[in-house]
Amino acid sequence: MATRSQDVEYLVKKEYKHGFVTDVDSDTVPPGLNEDVIRLISAKKNEPEWLLEWRLEAYRHWLTMQEPKWAHVRHKPIDYQAISYYSAPKSQQDGPKSLAEVDPKLLETYEKLGIPLHEQKMLAGVAVDAVFDSVSVATTFKEKLAEAGVIFCPFSEAVQNHPELVRQYLGTVVPTGDNFFAALNSAVFTDGSFCYIPKHTRCPMELSTYFRINAANTGQFERTLIIADTGSYVSYLEGCTAPMRDENQLHAAVVELIALDNAQIKYSTVQNWYPGDKNGKGGIYNFVTKRGDCRGENSKISWTQVETGSAITWKYPSCILRGDNSRGEFYSVAVTNNYQQADTGTKMIHIGKNTSSTIISKGISAGHGQNAYRGLVRVTKTAENARNYTQCDSLLMGDKCGAHTFPYIEVKNSSAQIEHEASTSKISDDQLFYCMQRGISPEDAVNMIVNGFCKEVFKELPMEFAVEAQKLLGVTLEGAVG
Amino acid sequence: MLEIKNLYVRVEGKEILRGLDLKVNAGEVHAIMGPNGSGKSTLANVLAGRSDYEITNGSITYQEKDLTEMSPEIRACEGIFLAFQYPVEIPGVNNIYMLKAALNAIRTYQGKSKLDAIEFLNLVREKLKLVRMKEDLLNRSVNEGFSGGEKKRNEIFQMAVLEPRLAILDETDSGLDIDALKIVAEGVNSLRSRDRAIILVTHYQRLLNYIVPDQVHVLSEGRIVKSGHRELALKLEEKGYEWVKQEADAA
């Protein structure tokens, strides 16, 4: 039994389990992007005039922009005219219905993915919005949430039922022209989730959205907007999967979080888009803009992400620490295997007084995977007594993969205290042999070591998600004893 | 229990073991001494199944089975335990968690039920007392930041919990203070029984005051060149290895 590095690589090669395709009749707009397509999407969603104008403005801006080139990723040019910008199962044409009316094929799809939508079968305490290609197919526990005054619904429904809230907050954290992919999303976004937590309300359950890409040659452009009003708290989870296909598919989402005075938002992601095959063919391009605005005093936004999927991940969940005493957190595990590439990290923008931020990033690279941490800590002139702690650790398996760290620090206020720690390590043959000599199989040994490496991030995830994340890394649950 | 015949082993193209013979019966304790670089740790690693060691000739039979056919974890499950000369640090992995995973893997292989958290903790408490190890080491990362002596004691603690059939201790006594040495010896002695065997690799006959071996062997240049009893260790301490080598060369 060999324990060389090649074997370590072999051990982390896990099959993608969510690669099936659901055979549903879809209403899919032909590939191509122009103002007519945008008008069509807007009309399908029965949107008010201002939103159509907002989209068109974003589109016109996008036409003037260039794809960003600075990320440490490589891919063939994306043909934006070859993508279909809208695809919805025909059975869902009249918008989301009650669970009883949802197409059984769709329910079956989510069941297969481990997300049963029947409330009696669901995890108690987690409400789910299920987004299938361009539309939301079901949202559970809506009534229960409504009792608490919490609004949790598909974005397109929020546009109809709560236009004033949408109009007040949409694009205030990520402006339409923020970056190339955000502009594209603003022009063509189809669905996503909307949450509003009223003042002084602790959301009675975890909210979650499960994104599923099914149709071929489509892009998924969802938009999520979460508003935590004064003194409220919400924990939101997001999961994603897609079928195995040889072509790359684009997923360009925008997520905006707004926390007002004394409000807290905890946002967790387990991203498991199809990563492509072992030779790097196919997979999702996951180009996502996520940003939280700690707009109020003493507000807090915490991002936790476990990124295991996608061919390319380009994503920097960030916090604007505007309110005095506000706090931002970023906990990340990013795994790249085979030919996956990840360029991910965060931006912490300190503006208010006594703001603090914590960044814990764990990058795991195996096979030919490339993993980059890119982070910016900016302390503006007004940010008296800002604190940041950053820790970036990389774990390498084998010798063909890479880990890169790009920490940027800009400090304009001398009272700031910034700490940065970084490390790179390898799972050594000695460690594996030591475990095996104690009777532990090499698979379990790798899992144990990887799990140990990610521990600080996993403990930030809500319980159900932590289990999911650990399973995803193929790891055994640690900490059962002691 | 263990029979090694005419064993030749190569590491990175270099021949380290050259015709080694050794027979260890159940119930026995064997001490292996020998100069630095003579191949003691190599032997220990080969018995535990480390992959970078290539067996070019000879055989190893363990409990009537061909040991060389078994993967390292199967050997462990079959009762072989190696206390490492240099125990490995595994950051982030809880010491006691790893030990529980190990014990349950071995028990599962042996057709026994897994221990639950409570049963395991009771076992741990009992063994902790035996080796008088500090409790706070349990919840630290495996060997990370342990002192040299703490690492060695942790090996003995693991051995006490796993209760192997054939324990190989590679210089577990090196770097231990006198009190710790006695405790390690007690740990080993408590494991001594009719159906177990122990191989002690050591440079110091002092350990053998506490663990009296059935046989003492001298390993030199990849072979056992002399075997004897307790007195051989004393003579080695007094006279060094040169005379043994000369005797061997003359023969």
Ligand SMILES: Nc1ncnc2c1ncn2[C@@H]1O[C@H](COP(=O)(O)OP(=O)(O)OP(=O)(O)O)[C@@H](O)[C@H]1O
């Ligand atoms: N992986 C390796 N690559 C190259 N040479 C090796 C390797 N492992 C062992 N050796 C060599 O094999 C020889 C025997 O080493 P070994 O560790 O078995 O000696 P030892 O008897 O245990 O010595 P000590 O008393 O110093 O612990 C040494 O010359 C050593 O350098």
Ligand SMILES: [Mg+2]
């Ligand atoms: Mg040695």
